[in-house]
Amino acid sequence: MHSLPMVDSVEVLGLLEELKEGRTRALARSITLVESHRASDRVAADVLMDHVNRALVQTDHPTPRGWSMAVTGPPGAGKSTFIDLLGCQALDRGHRVAVLAVDPSSAKSGGSILGDKTRMQRLVTRDQAFVRPSPAGTMLGGTARATQEAMDLCRYAGFDWVLVETVGVGQNEIEVSNLVDWTLLVLLGRSGDELQGIKRGIVEAADTVLINKADGDGLEAALQTCSFYRSALALFPPHPLDGWKVPCLTMSALQETGLEDFWDTLHTLQALPGYEQWLRYKRSEQRVHQYRRKLNQALWAAMGEGRGSELGPTIEDGVRNGHDSPASAVAKTMEALGLPGHRMNQALQKR
Ligand SMILES: Nc1nc2c(ncn2[C@@H]2O[C@H](COP(=O)(O)OP(=O)(O)OP(=O)(O)O)[C@@H](O)[C@H]2O)c(=O)[nH]1
Numbered sequence: 001m002h003s004l005p006m007v008d009s010v011e012v013l014g015l016l017e018e019l020k021e022g023r024t025r026a027l028a029r030s031i032t033l034v035e036s037h038r039a040s041d042r043v044a045a046d047v048l049m050d051h052v053n054r055a056l057v058q059t060d061h062p063t064p065r066g067w068s069m070a071v072t073g074p075p076g077a078g079k080s081t082f083i084d085l086l087g088c089q090a091l092d093r094g095h096r097v098a099v100l101a102v103d104p105s106s107a108k109s110g111g112s113i114l115g116d117k118t119r120m121q122r123l124v125t126r127d128q129a130f131v132r133p134s135p136a137g138t139m140l141g142g143t144a145r146a147t148q149e150a151m152d153l154c155r156y157a158g159f160d161w162v163l164v165e166t167v168g169v170g171q172n173e174i175e176v177s178n179l180v181d182w183t184l185l186v187l188l189g190r191s192g193d194e195l196q197g198i199k200r201g202i203v204e205a206a207d208t209v210l211i212n213k214a215d216g217d218g219l220e221a222a223l224q225t226c227s228f229y230r231s232a233l234a235l236f237p238p239h240p241l242d243g244w245k246v247p248c249l250t251m252s253a254l255q256e257t258g259l260e261d262f263w264d265t266l267h268t269l270q271a272l273p274g275y276e277q278w279l280r281y282k283r284s285e286q287r288v289h290q291y292r293r294k295l296n297q298a299l300w301a302a303m304g305e306g307r308g309s310e311l312g313p314t315i316e317d318g319v320r321n322g323h324d325s326p327a328s329a330v331a332k333t334m335e336a337l338g339l340p341g342h343r344m345n346q347a348l349q350k351r
């Protein structure tokens with residue numbers, strides 16, 4: 001397989017066969033493989049993903065297949081409840097639905113993944129659904145290390161709806177929006193002053209804003225918040241998809257109201273003339289993002305394994321205590337990795 005190393009590929013070939021048939025057990029095993037930190041698994045995972053990504057690019061053209069959406073927002077906003085409901089409706093409409101939930105608590109509790117499973121009670125009992133809580137592990141802006149690979153595996157296994165739940169308010173929303181076709185920000189109704197707490201960048205990364213818990217005592221606050229966001233969103237720069245104006249909707253995931261409006265916005269989106277072209281663009285950017293992220297991981301791994309193994313922490317210490325500037329530390333790192341031609345090295349040596 002091109003420049004990738006040869007591995008005992010029996011297992012990988014077996015997985016690929018089963019994935020193609022849409023077997024969820026093979027999907028779960030494949031995700032475990034790409035999440036693994038073991039060096040031997042990394043090679044097998046790369047071979048697997050090489051095949052999967054090539055196949056996806058072929059099926060992505062001319063009409064990109066499938067749909068991925070991140071559901072982000074602060075803790076307790078109702079993301080899981082919403083996904084449970086929306087996922088079931090998507091199944092009823094003939095989609096195959098996969099949910100990847102990044103569970104931040106599992107890093108601390110050593111893999112307690114019950115929380116999200118129990119909050120998607122209906123979805124987990126459905127045959128056509130695949131629900132996978134991933135430990136946050138080495139966090140990369142709120143997504144697990146291998147979320148993007150897991151999404152690709154889901155799509156390869158025939159899941160045409162891939163939903164990713166991430167928790168947090170901050171860099172997370174912005175990072176996860178690079179991995180998916182669509183970013184949905186779920187918020188709660190709040191009083192005016194609290195609104196200031198949501199940073200502009202988070203809202204800017206959203207393709208749709210949903211104010212949840214628009215029910216009972218919370219209804220009034222939800223409507224007010226929604227009207228605030230509608231005015232605020234109108235002042236934002238235009239969305240990269242021509243003709244799309246980021247909508248703000250209200251919903252009650254608990255009482256199951258407001259979902260029709262959500263489906264309507266999806267249909268409006270998919271009917272836009274530039275939608276398919278834009279989706280192809282998004283997918284190509286996702287692949288570049290994956291390359292950059294993997295390169296980053298590979299460089300760090302090389303620092304740990306290769307010539308830089310002892311040097312890595314020493315260089316960081318140098319930056320920490322001010323002995324090295326970040327720029328000179330990069331030059332040293334390049335040298336430690338045996339990467340050629342960093343001009344700063346020469347300049348530093350001359351001094
Ligand atoms: N009143 C009301 N409560 C809701 C609604 N949606 C969710 N809840 C409740 O809010 C709580 C949190 O819901 P979750 O769906 O777990 O929220 P989440 O955003 O996934 O939470 P984390 O994953 O912990 O960040 C639960 O007790 C839900 O029953 C809603 O529309 N209205």
Ligand SMILES: [Mg+2]
Nearest residue numbers: 079080116165
């Ligand atoms: Mg949740």
